[in-house]
Amino acid sequence: MAAGDEIIFWTVLIVYLAFLAIAGIFAKKKTKTLEDFMVAGRKIGPLLLGLSFGVTYFSAVMIVGGGLQSWIWGLGVVWIASIDVLVGVFLVFVFFGGRTKSLGKHFESMTVPQFISKRYEDPKLQTFTSIVILFFETIYLVSIYMGLAVLLSVIFPTAASITIGTVTVSIPYLVSVVLCGVITIIYLTVGGAHGAIWTDAVESVIMLVGVLLIFFAGIIAVGGFTGLTTTLGSIDPDLLVFPGEGGIGLIGYILVTSFGVWGMPQMISRFYTAEKQRSIKWGLVISCFWAFIVAIFAWFNGSIARALQAQGYPGMASANPTNAVPVLMAAVLPSVLAGLFLAAVTAASLTTGEKVIMIAASGFSIDVYQKRTKCSDDQALKVTRLTTLVVVAVAVVLAILQPDAVLALCMFAWSAMAAVILVPYVFGLFWKGGTAKAALYSGAASFIVAIMWKIIFRGGSLWAMVGGSGAWAIWGSLEGVVLLGQWHEFIISQVVALIAFPLISMLTKDSKPSAEFLNEIFSVMKKSHTEE
């Protein structure tokens, strides 16, 4: 990046961070109670709800990260966009949105562990799920921060580095992560969910404009759809069909990214912020529309980058699956625009973890501290702010030092959280027969299966971290291991939970909530369909 473009980059980043600080201060006026802080006072309308849901799902990190699969698997990845919108947005709003909002308000719950423990009338569930959430959301936050290293390495390919202990870190990465960590602490501790939702709206605009700009500049450069399909076809005809090059791996990826949302606390908790049922109904339209446009175009970009490299397009020689999209952006956009959008995407990526931070922080302050000490909401609000600070500080330090153990855990943060939440949450909304013990034991079984499956059948990189690459070379090449390793641990652990939950429920009817309680909550959910 030229010196002039570097100035543009840092200016855009600082302007964005200044906007966050101002948004935080304005949000402070609306943040007086714990409910204001955690769920924006349950006052969010359809536009902000729809955009916030979309951005939390397809974070700015996807603009860069999505290029990897698109490069490797070709055009078949458009199915990821379509099924994600169908299963991860449409079905979630239609089946879970109204019920979650009604029941969340009825229980006065602000967190998912609170929701699940009240639904099954067992406080142990709150502690169990909150510990898993606190731990894995922090790890997930680290992975979001680390995703930026790729983006910044394209922007500053020759940047100086410093060595901290045994780790070498590029200075722009260090500065960006620390700077954004500090700003995130300021605006989140001051503005809470109100501040987070406003930054979501800005991030949604940046993503929409950025993705469309890269796509259209890229497709023109590659010679239109004819140029794209001809070039990709000459590399490998399987890049032009579904599932094609992706095979079973692509189908598994679609299942993980679409159904995985059903168990993500940061997604479920979006519905707690809705003002009315109407916010959810129209939020669905906005979220579907935004998500489809952003996702469908974003998933083309990696393939466009690959085709351009094959055509020998200037500036594309250094492109690879990991850096495909930022390199494409720098190659096809005018220098000023490339600098502007690379900075905007960087800034948006850094704040994409804000809901993750809030969920992780509340995992301790509300679900553990307030539950145990029975402190007031004011006291819990103070502890939530303090925990926010600690979570961000821990994530920033881990993102800089990047210890091997954290890198390993990043790989199944989603699967681990979905293992303990998804099935109890979904069954809890639709089936009266579920019991507290079933939620606890099926969650624990699913969690253990997710981790074991990862280590035994998909653990090549994990084994290498503990010096077992030689052993993996033998074990991992066995036909059965290769075959089973194609199945993601998310899918396997969910199948276990799906079988275990109803079975254990039937065997542990003693821990089932009373019939009066169940009739009451199901009538609350039924009414959600006719509420305004």
Add this chain to the structure above:
Amino acid sequence: MYKNNLIKRKKSVCQMLDWTISLGIIVGILTVVLAVIWTLWQEKKGGG
């Protein structure tokens, strides 16, 4: 004239992509349409 060109261009994009890819895009578009229909239906039901 413009409309004819547009139809021609739309046709050619669909023809250039394999049917498995076009189907994926159509599923996404139909989901958005379904979202609008479902919301309007819910509004009507709620109002009635």
